[in-house]
Amino acid sequence: MKKIVLVLGVSIIVILFFTIHQYKNPKVQESITYFPIDPKVSFKTAHTSITVNKSANTILWKEQSTLDRKAYLRQDAALLYANGRLIDELWNWKQNTAVIEQEKRIRMDKNVLLEAITFHHAELHENENQIFSSQAMSSDQTFFLSNTDDDENVKNQLKQQMERMLQLSWNKGLRHFSINLSNYQAFPLSEFNVLAKESLPGFTKEETSAIVGNLWEGLYKNYILGIKKAEGALENPKGSTLPLILIATDKTHLLVLTETALGEPILLRQMMAAGD
Structure with missing residues (x-):
């Protein structure tokens, strides 16, 4: 990526992102909450892929992750960008599982540079007072060229x-x-x-x-x-x-x-x- 050029201007209000809180008994919800990382836990697989089917003018976007054990809560969040702009998202959460898998087939009608970015997360409860996280990241990048031969x-x-x-x-x-x-x-x-x-x-x-x-x-x-x-x-x-x-x-x-x-x-x- 080329060097970012600074240009100064007028300041306006900024949105506060969030603050981190740890909950004794968090409610299960479709969300991602960061807790301290458990070094004993790891992801066996964490993968994102974009497969081009040129003859059908489609791509198959997939993400998959497997923790080395079942987690209280598993969540994956995936973003797909075309020429630097978001075109789709995937997210999913499941309780008492190690695996999350998601995929989507998308029709393409023009030449684009595709970038897929995924965050894989697990929430682990050792007891009601101790909650930990495990996390991984994966990505893929490819071109979809509709009318050219990989020019x-x-x-x-x-x-x-x-x-x-x-x-x-x-x-x-x-x-x-x-x-x-x-x-x-x-x-x-x-x-x-x-x-x-x-x-x-x-x-x-x-x-x-x-x-x-x-x-x-x-x-x-x-x-x-x-x-x-x-x-x-x-x-x-x-x-x-x-x-x-x-x-x-x-x-x-x-x-x-x-x-x-x-x-x-x-x-x-x-x-x-x-x-x-």
């Missing part, structure tokens, strides 16, 4: 057009909210998803896990289920731009910057308590 020029054009659109969108948001980019590490969500599998720059693996879990809790509640706007209204996330994740260099907070399908800049803010 490299078309692929390069699609990539350049997407990067240019995202740069303009993010710069518009930075301007809109008067964000000084020099105070942040900036990662498109697709890159953040890959980088955070190990550790983010300047953070330990444990701190990174906490940041990732907290981030996806907020993304699920405030983006996937509907973009929460400052006045309390909900906006359908479809058509929104790939979020830019901004991690404060002083490690106090992170920001999620996106733009709705109608071009409205949206900023979600999350206080960071890495390692909690």
Whole structure:
């Protein structure tokens, strides 16, 4: 991804993302809640794929994850972007299982660069007072070319057009909210998803896990289920731009910057308590 250019502007209200609470007896619901990571638990598989069926002008989008044991609650949340804009979401939750599987066949009618991003999560109850998490991430990227034979020029054009659109969108948001980019590490969500599998720059693996879990809790509640706007209204996330994740260099907070399908800049803010 090309370097993000900072442009300053007028500040307006920012939406607060969420705060982390631990519940003694949480109600089961279709949601993702971050709890401290249990190092004894791991995902045996965590996979996302996009398979192109050119003759039928369709793609098959799939995600699957298997924990090494049954969990009190399993949740997966998946996002699919075409040329940098959200075109679909998948999410599911089940109790007392290790496995989540989801798939969707989607018709394509134009050349696109597709990016699929999935967060796999498990909530584990050792007893009524101790709740832990396990999590993993997976992704896939491919081109759907309807009228060409894997033409490299078309692929390069699609990539350049997407990067240019995202740069303009993010710069518009930075301007809109008067964000000084020099105070942040900036990662498109697709890159953040890959980088955070190990550790983010300047953070330990444990701190990174906490940041990732907290981030996806907020993304699920405030983006996937509907973009929460400052006045309390909900906006359908479809058509929104790939979020830019901004991690404060002083490690106090992170920001999620996106733009709705109608071009409205949206900023979600999350206080960071890495390692909690």
